[in-house]
Amino acid sequence: MTNALEIYQLLPKTNCKQCGKATCMAFAAALLSREVVVDDCPPLKEDKFKNNYEKLSEIITPAGEASESGMIVHTEKCIGCGNCVVACPVNVAEDPYGAGSGNAPTSDNVILRVEDGVVCLSNVSQCRRFGKNKILCNGCIVTCPTKAIEFV
Amino acid sequence: MENEYYVCTGCGLLCDDIEIELDDGKVSKVNNACLKGVARLKECNRPAECRIDGAPASLEDAIIETARILKEADSPVIFGMGNSTSQAQKNAIELAKKTSAYFDDTSSFCQGPIVEAILENKIRTCTLDEVKDKADVIVYWGADPSNSHPRHLSKYTYFPRGKERQRGWEEDRTAICIDVRKSDTATICGDKFYQIPPQADEELLNALTNGLSGKVPKVSFGMGPKKILELANMLKKAEFGVICVGLGLVYSLEEIEPLVRLMDKLNEVSNFYLIPMVGQYNMRGSNHNLHEETGYINRVKFTGNDVEHGAHCSVVELLRKRTVDAALIIGSDPMSSLPGSIAKELLDIPVITIDPCNTLTSRKAKVSIPVATAGSECGGTAVRMDGVEVEFKAMTETDRMCDAEILERIMGEL
Numbered sequence: 314m315t316n317a318l319e320i321y322q323l324l325p326k327t328n329c330k331q332c333g334k335a336t337c338m339a340f341a342a343a344l345l346s347r348e349v350v351v352d353d354c355p356p357l358k359e360d361k362f363k364n365n366y367e368k369l370s371e372i373i374t375p376a377g378e379a380s381e382s383g384m385i386v387h388t389e390k391c392i393g394c395g396n397c398v399v400a401c402p403v404n405v406a407e408d409p410y411g412a413g414s415g416n417a418p419t420s421d422n423v424i425l426r427v428e429d430g431v432v433c434l435s436n437v438s439q440c441r442r443f444g445k446n447k448i449l450c451n452g453c454i455v456t457c458p459t460k461a462i463e464f465v
Numbered sequence: 466m467e468n469e470y471y472v473c474t475g476c477g478l479l480c481d482d483i484e485i486e487l488d489d490g491k492v493s494k495v496n497n498a499c500l501k502g503v504a505r506l507k508e509c510n511r512p513a514e515c516r517i518d519g520a521p522a523s524l525e526d527a528i529i530e531t532a533r534i535l536k537e538a539d540s541p542v543i544f545g546m547g548n549s550t551s552q553a554q555k556n557a558i559e560l561a562k563k564t565s566a567y568f569d570d571t572s573s574f575c576q577g578p579i580v581e582a583i584l585e586n587k588i589r590t591c592t593l594d595e596v597k598d599k600a601d602v603i604v605y606w607g608a609d610p611s612n613s614h615p616r617h618l619s620k621y622t623y624f625p626r627g628k629e630r631q632r633g634w635e636e637d638r639t640a641i642c643i644d645v646r647k648s649d650t651a652t653i654c655g656d657k658f659y660q661i662p663p664q665a666d667e668e669l670l671n672a673l674t675n676g677l678s679g680k681v682p683k684v685s686f687g688m689g690p691k692k693i694l695e696l697a698n699m700l701k702k703a704e705f706g707v708i709c710v711g712l713g714l715v716y717s718l719e720e721i722e723p724l725v726r727l728m729d730k731l732n733e734v735s736n737f738y739l740i741p742m743v744g745q746y747n748m749r750g751s752n753h754n755l756h757e758e759t760g761y762i763n764r765v766k767f768t769g770n771d772v773e774h775g776a777h778c779s780v781v782e783l784l785r786k787r788t789v790d791a792a793l794i795i796g797s798d799p800m801s802s803l804p805g806s807i808a809k810e811l812l813d814i815p816v817i818t819i820d821p822c823n824t825l826t827s828r829k830a831k832v833s834i835p836v837a838t839a840g841s842e843c844g845g846t847a848v849r850m851d852g853v854e855v856e857f858k859a860m861t862e863t864d865r866m867c868d869a870e871i872l873e874r875i876m877g878e879l
Binding site for chain 2: 458
């Protein structure tokens with residue numbers, strides 16, 4: 314997963330403030346949380362930063378793919394093992410004898426379930442990473458064998 | 466939420482909590498199953514066609530031709546069975562008896578030795594449900610279930626909460642991985658991953674046995690006694706331990722004695738069980754059925770009422786030494802799975818395949834008979850990797866016959 318410093322290295326590092334942020338580092342952090350897009354940095358579109366612009370566009374997947382909690386499931390990597398479904402603390406609390414015990418989810422309130430061999434998200438507002446009071450829960454990330462889940 | 470659950474026949478795990486959606490008589494959506502299961506249940510990409518010598522034929526003709534080939538052959542071999550229902554396996558054994566055939570299944574070059582030791586009570590085993598409810602130390606040795614049995618960790622062994630393991634993987638369970646490479650499962654095990662060089666499994670088995678006996682464990686590769694003792698202590702402290710044996714361990718052992726010794730030692734100082742990581746959905750069923758009938762799990766030759774058993778009856782030796790003059794292959798693709806030098810011998814003898822999918826073997830076969838896919842199109846029973854019998858029902862209707870029925874018809878023709 315990328316971090317803000319990695320993104321910062323690819324920015325012009327001039328703190329020109331044209332993007333509206335105070336520093337390039339602030340812009341990097343905003344980019345990481347998908348508050349802004351790569352195109353919001355005008356100097357980056359200049360010819361001399363062409364390589365960096367391309368690299369950044371590759372790293373920063375569009376926020377459109379991410380759910381409201383910032384979760385992105387790379388469906389091409391997911392094998393449907395269901396580790397995240399069983400490990401997710403919300404799933405366990407909502408459905409202890411179904412999803413929490415390794416079986417098929419028996420409640421509609423679970424947030425992760427496997428459909429057609431790929432993990433799907435529902436009830437996003439229940440995710441611990443949702444909203445203002447979010448906590449950086451990583452139950453689904455650390456249990457994924459193929460690194461198919463990412464949060465932005 | 467009331468749901469009807471089906472059984473997935475994608476691998477030896479036989480997950481029994483699959484939900485499906487049907488569209489126009491076909492499975493359109495499979496929920497809760499992994500990608501492997503979805504691929505199996507949504508039918509093969511290229512269903513097999515009924516053919517004799519490459520030309521389309523009727524099922525009736527194909528069955529008559531099969532019976533003729535088997536009747537004319539002096540020593541035919543019946544091979545496969547890993548992807549067949551228990552009833553089909555029983556029928557195939559009867560067929561082998563009637564035609565005085567060699568009979569071997571895929572466990573011959575897979576988990577055979579381990580299942581044999583379990584059936585002969587040399588090794589303690591338990592069920593996956595017990596693992597889920599009780600196990601606190603789980604060792605994946607030479608296995609990468611994240612790829613071979615994707616739901617192994619999430620449905621039974623590591624992540625789920627069980628009766629006596631209410632706090633799940635975070636606090637109640639320890640997963641250990643011993644492998645030659647950092648597999649996906651090893652990544653999940655984190656710092657409990659013990660990397661060993663290829664063929665070093667026996668050495669580590671012996672070192673662990675020594676470590677548990679109070680001797681200083683030594684190995685020739687770069688793993689110090691301290692690290693081995695640390696592993697041995699983890700095993701010793703287990704309340705309910707289980708070793709999931711993968712093909713990596715089976716293939717690297719000349720004989721399974723070192724593993725049996727370690728299991729005995731572990732059961733002196735602690736409480737340990739072993740489960741083989743059986744690949745195909747009913748390979749263990751084939752072992753059980755043949756064991757019930759003959760006392761052997763695979764590699765047999767029927768002559769009248771006599772049964773011959775030994776390494777020379779394995780499919781690899783039979784083909785290498787050109788002992789057989791016809792082959793009936795049921796639900797298996799040996800041309801893809803056997804080494805090239807052995808598989809090419811199949812080109813010189815008449816081969817009959819009974820398979821739902823179009824495989825390399827079925828394309829090269831003299832007679833190819835299509836059957837219904839067990840699990841999605843026909844029901845039956847199968848034996849899970851831990852020896853539990855699981856019954857499953859069909860999800861859709863089909864005009865193709867089940868493998869058990871086809872074998873019965875061939876039997877009738879004989």
